[in-house]
Amino acid sequence: MLNLFDTRGLRSQLKDSIPVAGLCPTGSYGLQDSMRSGFTSVKNELLPSHPLELSEKNYQPNKDKMNFSTLRNIQGLHAPLKLQMEYRAARQIQRLPFLQSSNLALDTLRGSDESIGFEDILNDPAQSEMMGEPHMMVEYKLGLL
Amino acid sequence: MATLTVSRPPFGGFSFENCRRNAVLEGEANKVGCSLPAARKTGTTICGVVFKDGVVLGADTRATEGMVVADKNCSKIHYISPNIYCCGAGTAADTEMTTQIISSNLELHSLSTGRLPRVATANRMLKQMLFRYQGYIGAALVLGGVDCNGPHLYSIYPHGSTDKLPYVTMEVASLSSDWFLCSSCSGSGSLAAMAVFEDRYKPNMEEEEAKRLVRDAIAAGIFNDLGSGSNIDLCVITKGKVDYIRPHDEANKKGVRTGDYKYKRGTTGVLSKTVLDLEVVEETVQTMDTS
Numbered sequence: 001m002l003n004l005f006d007t008r009g010l011r012s013q014l015k016d017s018i019p020v021a022g023l024c025p026t027g028s029y030g031l032q033d034s035m036r037s038g039f040t041s042v043k044n045e046l047l048p049s050h051p052l053e054l055s056e057k058n059y060q061p062n063k064d065k066m067n068f069s070t071l072r073n074i075q076g077l078h079a080p081l082k083l084q085m086e087y088r089a090a091r092q093i094q095r096l097p098f099l100q101s102s103n104l105a106l107d108t109l110r111g112s113d114e115s116i117g118f119e120d121i122l123n124d125p126a127q128s129e130m131m132g133e134p135h136m137m138v139e140y141k142l143g144l145l
Numbered sequence: 146m147a148t149l150t151v152s153r154p155p156f157g158g159f160s161f162e163n164c165r166r167n168a169v170l171e172g173e174a175n176k177v178g179c180s181l182p183a184a185r186k187t188g189t190t191i192c193g194v195v196f197k198d199g200v201v202l203g204a205d206t207r208a209t210e211g212m213v214v215a216d217k218n219c220s221k222i223h224y225i226s227p228n229i230y231c232c233g234a235g236t237a238a239d240t241e242m243t244t245q246i247i248s249s250n251l252e253l254h255s256l257s258t259g260r261l262p263r264v265a266t267a268n269r270m271l272k273q274m275l276f277r278y279q280g281y282i283g284a285a286l287v288l289g290g291v292d293c294n295g296p297h298l299y300s301i302y303p304h305g306s307t308d309k310l311p312y313v314t315m316e317v318a319s320l321s322s323d324w325f326l327c328s329s330c331s332g333s334g335s336l337a338a339m340a341v342f343e344d345r346y347k348p349n350m351e352e353e354e355a356k357r358l359v360r361d362a363i364a365a366g367i368f369n370d371l372g373s374g375s376n377i378d379l380c381v382i383t384k385g386k387v388d389y390i391r392p393h394d395e396a397n398k399k400g401v402r403t404g405d406y407k408y409k410r411g412t413t414g415v416l417s418k419t420v421l422d423l424e425v426v427e428e429t430v431q432t433m434d435t436s
Contacts, residue, residue: 049164052281056159059277114257116249119158121242128155 083109097137100126183211184236188372191221191232192338192362193289193298194346195310196355199383200289200296203359204232205367206392207374214374220391222380226251226262227387229290230380235303236283243284247271264290264297268307276305291384337369338362352381360394367396 048054068080090105107113174181191204208216223244225231229251233240247270255262268288275282286301301307341362350358356379363377376392 050161053161114253123157125155
């Protein structure tokens with residue numbers, strides 16, 4: 001349960017990398033899902049529904065940031081730069097946007113091919129019952145939308 | 146079913162979609178006066194002891210759902226790796242999933258290093274995961290095992306803090322006599338079990354003595370705490386051998402009925418008797434349409 005005291009601490013996390021707007025999850029067809037998230041309100045959009053929501057959303061970027069800054073302090077600027085270049089290259093190896101890509105190169109670089117976490121067990125995107133609309137997603141990716 | 150989710154690729158892991166709905170539902174339920182069903186917990190007595198050659202872990206076997214016993218014989222000592230076992234108290238699903246995930250990760254890790262996994266590795270993995278979820282994963286664990294450095298025993302709390310016993314690296318402001326440090330208890334019945342340990346623990350015990358001590362500690366928890374009950378499970382881990390004794394002691398056997406309400410033939414007097422023979426007139430077979 002979110003009480004008012006929690007919001008003061010959470011506000012410091014609101015400046016994180018992933019934009020906050022969009023905390024209110026949309027249902028199918030992009031509309032408000034009243035059954036799951038209740039009626040719309042400004043407070044609903046801005047504040048997370050669970051104290052862990054923001055921290056989980058930003059967990060991977062924060063971990064990467066921390067690792068890169070440590071690497072920079074130890075080995076100099078070239079180390080994180082080279083690694084980030086490799087990550088960007090690996091991130092571009094994808095299937096079409098509405099299909100599930102294996103991200104094998106990215107996983108190998110990150111080291112997450114040797115560990116199992118909740119993201120592999122719960123809500124596995126490969127087994128999701130809904131898929132994006134192919135035409136819209138490709139147009140969005142190509143910037144035509 | 147096609148939808149219009151265009152911008153974000155779907156990702157796995159925890160989804161917080163239903164949290165607002167749950168909060169609203171709980172508020173409504175409290176207004177009416179009833180409460181939502183509670184998660185199944187293992188209100189529990191678990192404990193572990195380091196003895197001369199290894200570690201003995203003990204647990205009771207009752208799982209509760211609020212004030213009702215949900216499982217009379219659940220197994221609370223989970224496998225992590227061939228030389229490491231872990232007892233779990235708290236929300237039953239959380240302890241189960243947490244130990245399974247850490248067990249898989251430890252197996253991958255040991256395949257990658259080519260060595261037998263260490264207890265400290267398991268401890269570090271568990272602590273980092275539990276801290277990441279800030280105590281929302283309600284798993285309090287007693288982790289014990291024997292690795293290349295000897296027998297080790299850790300207790301891990303749901304928010305991610307851990308205590309290593311018996312070495313004096315504990316920063317907890319507790320009575321740091323060293324026999325206290327060589328044992329560890331957790332759960333609702335832990336006070337009763339800890340009382341037994343404080344009374345009778347000695348360092349470098351023999352295996353039989355250690356098993357007796359753990360059995361008595363768990364029995365104290367079972368008989369004095371309502372959240373613990375049924376049988377006592379033991380797991381003795383030594384270098385190269387694991388003895389998973391389930392159940393070690395059936396402390397609470399289901400009672401046998403002493404009386405019988407069936408009456409003997411002849412108790413009631415028979416006044417008269419008529420026998421009617423049934424005659425089979427016709428027999429037909431009708432096949433069913435099973436297509």
